[in-house]
Amino acid sequence: MYDFEKLKTAKAYIDRLANGIDPFSDKEMSGDAILNDVRLSRTFFLVSQVLGKVIEGGDASQKPKKESFFYISEEQKASIPLTSECYVSELVDRINAAAAPNNCKKLRQKWLSHWLMSKGFMTIYLDSDNKSRKKVTEAGEGIGISTSTKFGVNGPYFVTLLSRGAQSFILDNLDSIISEGEGNQGKPWSREDEERLRELYCDRVPIMEIAARLERSHGGVVSKLRKLGLL
Numbered sequence: 001m002y003d004f005e006k007l008k009t010a011k012a013y014i015d016r017l018a019n020g021i022d023p024f025s026d027k028e029m030s031g032d033a034i035l036n037d038v039r040l041s042r043t044f045f046l047v048s049q050v051l052g053k054v055i056e057g058g059d060a061s062q063k064p065k066k067e068s069f070f071y072i073s074e075e076q077k078a079s080i081p082l083t084s085e086c087y088v089s090e091l092v093d094r095i096n097a098a099a100a101p102n103n104c105k106k107l108r109q110k111w112l113s114h115w116l117m118s119k120g121f122m123t124i125y126l127d128s129d130n131k132s133r134k135k136v137t138e139a140g141e142g143i144g145i146s147t148s149t150k151f152g153v154n155g156p157y158f159v160t161l162l163s164r165g166a167q168s169f170i171l172d173n174l175d176s177i178i179s180e181g182e183g184n185q186g187k188p189w190s191r192e193d194e195e196r197l198r199e200l201y202c203d204r205v206p207i208m209e210i211a212a213r214l215e216r217s218h219g220g221v222v223s224k225l226r227k228l229g230l231l
Contacts, residue, residue: 011051018044038179042071070107070178072099077174082167088112088160091167095174107178112170115177117209121145122160124209132206134160143169189224197221201230 016023020036029036076098083090089109096106113134116122121140127133136145144163149156162170170177189197193214200210211221225231 007051007055011048011055014044014048014051017041018048039175042069045069069105070099071102071104072107072174073102076101077171080171082164084164085161086167088162091162091170095171111180112177114211115173115180116140116145118180118213124206126206132209133158136160194224194228197224198228198230201225 013023017035018041020029022029080094080098092107092109120137122134123137124132125135136147144166146161147158148161150159207221
């Protein structure tokens with residue numbers, strides 16, 4: 001027989017830890033605190049969900065609802081096949097296929113694109129029609145990223161290709177990609193965030209690059225710019 005009062009107390013502690021709060025002082029833990037590590041946070045959320053099912057009288061062995069975060073184990077990561085060359089979308093599909101048994105949120109391609117730009121492997125430029133385009137930097141070429149021209153019904157277009165080395169590099173840095181991808185998106189804007197947004201926009205930095213630097217979605221940046229009366 002469970003002591004439900006103790007389970008409720010345990011769940012309350014786990015919920016605080018999952019949200020980066022010290023369960024004893026109720027103060028936010030520093031970003032470099034080991035208990036604030038994103039991998040531990042996901043584990044705390046999972047444990048909290050199981051405790052919630054037990055407390056509510058449910059069956060903890062039932063398949064849980066889809067998690068609101070992406071998770072992949074080291075074993076699953078090691079099982080992802082590498083090819084001589086592939087599109088970014090193909091690698092993302094392979095990663096999601098490997099993580100499918102976890103019943104979690106899918107890795108999003110834009111997380112990877114934002115990470116590559118934030119780390120200087122890709123950048124944004126304005127073409128002759130004043131449209132934002134992505135291109136590989138020298139650092140990106142150094143890890144095996146390249147671009148190729150394809151031709152469609154609307155004319156030529158560019159695609160990003162990943163060598164086997166680039167695929168391996170991305171998998172090695174997947175935790176950082178996930179952490180930054182889930183980072184600030186959906187979170188309230190601080191005054192510092194807004195000031196940084198103003199500076200970048202006034203410096204004519206393309207919105208896609210602003211989104212990557214601030215770890216926000218493209219739509220979130222556009223929405224905030226409109227609220228600030230800048231767009």
